Amino acid sequence: MDIRFRDAEPSEEERAAVDAVLGPPASGWEGGARSAADLRFAARSEPRRDLLLPALHAVNDRVGWISEGALDYVCRRLTVPPAEAYGVATFYSLFSLSPRPKRVLHVCTDLACQAKGGQRLRDQVEQRLGPPGGSWQESPCLGLCERAPAALALEAGRPPRAEVYAPADADEMARTPADAVAGAPSPDGGGPHLDVPGDAPAVAAVPQAGQDGLVLLRRAGRVDPGSLDDYRATGGYLALRRAFELGPAGVIREVLDSGLVGRGGAAFPTGRKWDATARQPDHPHYLVCNADESEPGTFKDRVLMENDPYALVEAMTVAAYATGCPKGYLYLRGEYPRAAARLRHAIATARARGLLGTDILGKGFSFDIELRLGAGAYLCGEETAIFNSIEGYRGEPRSKPPFPVEKGLFGKPTVVNNVETLVNVLPILERGAPVYAEAEPKLFCVSGAVERPGVYELTFGATLRELLELAGTTGTPRAVLLGGAAGAFVTDLDIPLTFEGTRNAGATLGSGVVLVLDDTVDLKRLILRIAAFFRDESCGQCVPCRVGTVRQEEALHRLSRRVSHEDLLLLREVGRTMRDASICGLGQTAWNAVESAIDRLGVYE
């Protein structure tokens, strides 16, 4: 590789931030000060490109933005061409390549927040802080839908800080940074910092917290998420012990028998995925936990990870054992600071106690987890885009086939599972597949016009009406958006909340979003936001999605002013092409909600 660097120098702070992640450079060949000795040998650089995203995070999180000098230094350290690193850095919305304030307020513009007065909040913030782009910016769904409208302040520094505002108040958010962080725990005060200022207790997100009979949410609000002892005292690590008794093939058989299908939205049978990966002769196998939950209206994975982080660590260990993976990547979206802190702590504690690392529980099985933080790109939740992101490339999807079980992360067989899917594996092993399958749990993210928004656990078979009775609707319900921005609007409350039931109703369970809209919500505006979301989040790789999402949004803007038959026809034709010809699920589903709003709600009649 012939790489030309530019001669922009990093500042001391930028250099220190990068070195804190990568270690000091060994020689002048990889970005250190050049010494006479360096000129006496030629060095072959080791490819370390997969550290590109962590290195960019290091600079952006310490300084607030990524300068040319910092990018050049990162490239020297990792042997990455500067043009490609620039392409990667500009892909992520949490990174800035021009100077900006250290503290940036991200104000959610997405569906649940919009249904709860998000526009008014943005107007107020704009009055106080000026136009977006400087000290505040508009953000896609922050996953705080149960407490909408929401905002998240991210402040660069050492360590970087985060603060949650939900429900957000413009006056409170306009405080100076010094005031805002005064209440934050001291970074060097010893002890783990598992909390983020402004975040709410478990019960705020889990209205059922403490109830008997919960499976996935059984520990929410009941145990200290920072305590491994609490976890073990409440049945933790029984599933892993059971897995060791069954052996890898036995675990896969249990998962197959349980009928578990993926909870990330695609509903693919988990056991078949595991079995296919385990059988691949090519090694090593990799495990990727998809915790890049970014679907507007979805927050179940955040709630699971924040309240029961060890469950995910244990479930990943079981999955790795069954599929023969020595290493797992936990890819977590960058907008979840509390989940990141709690998972980081859980992984470190598990490692210190011999539950991760070499020879786990003395069973001769070795496995470790690396936490990777995303940087603001919905698309990285796509199962192949996540590989590119981890490897240090732009988070664009790959075309399939080959499928991940055959060629995934670093070109090796990879099993990718969503957080909720993995956590389901624990009760399968603890109770046995038949008992589990009798009452299979499913999480729903209820937000919008309801009295008690939050994550609800139901068993398959319950209807939408039963779920809404638990949450209590407010106002006059007009429609329910099922499955998020990529889902569909429904009006029939007797739809059974199962994969088949929703499919028969022309909808999808997707990621479990149940966004209730009452008649005060401006539907046209909500649909415009859905269109803007897909336009913003398209990676730009394929034409149907890159241009189609723009044309969809343009037509909807025209329709919101004046209904025309031509624009409706145009939407249908573009929508059909996006669904048929896009590379990945983003483009393929970008027209779903709009279509159902036109056909079922008659928005433009």
Added chain:
Amino acid sequence: MIPLQPPRRLIDVQIDGETVRVPEGATILDACRAAGKDVPTLCYGDTLTPKNACRVCVVEVEGARTLAPACSRKAEAGMKVGTGTERARHSRKVVLELLGSSVDLSTTPRAAEWTAEYGADPARFGADAATVAQPAKVDNDLYVRDYSKCILCYKCVDACGDQWQNTFAIAVAGRGFDATISTEFDAPLTDSACVYCGNCVEVCPTGALSFRTEFDMRAEGTWDESRQSETTTVCSYCGVGCNLTLHVQDNKIVKVTSPHDNPVTKGNLCVKGRFGYGYV
């Protein structure tokens, strides 16, 4: 010289009901061409790994949920492919409309022909439809980057990067509709890693990258391919023996390409072969 390849098994594929036999590992596009079908392609490069980004080559594969890009999807034994089904033609039409409404396709070979064939009407999105229009980047004497003509096929990035030149001067930056081909920090080409091999110009399917001579002559209105002759010869600079195709108009060399079927260079040249013809 034609390098011999190891023997490969043959598989049968149905293209529009007609069975064709192609070697294992062939793409659907290979099979379509073997069956004599004219499937349009833009981002497909005969010397590059298919990126399947443009989606004008989509075909309908029986049993598949979505349409498949013919240029990259491997043909499988027994596969039933429809190249001219209503679904496939509809997607091609809309993709051509989406491209034609956002990008200047005036110098894209065959774009006008396909637009007519598929009945595409790029103007239907209205006069206010967003485009990628921008001034051409003329920052060196050898070639011009006119990104208002860029369909983001990734071919130049692949040719500059690990597929041929290993220079990595350009990459895709930004996201979505705002994604562009860019040098690092969007620096002028003269400040970038570019070595002016021109291999990106060679593979560009739309004329977004063009010789400075071609760009200037088009601006003057003197560019006329009907008056051009092509002569393939051997580069005289070094001993490798790369083939050059000289494009001559009015007894002057107006651009240099290289035959893609040359087993040594596969269409690639260096700065001397591509641009160093002033002495001729």
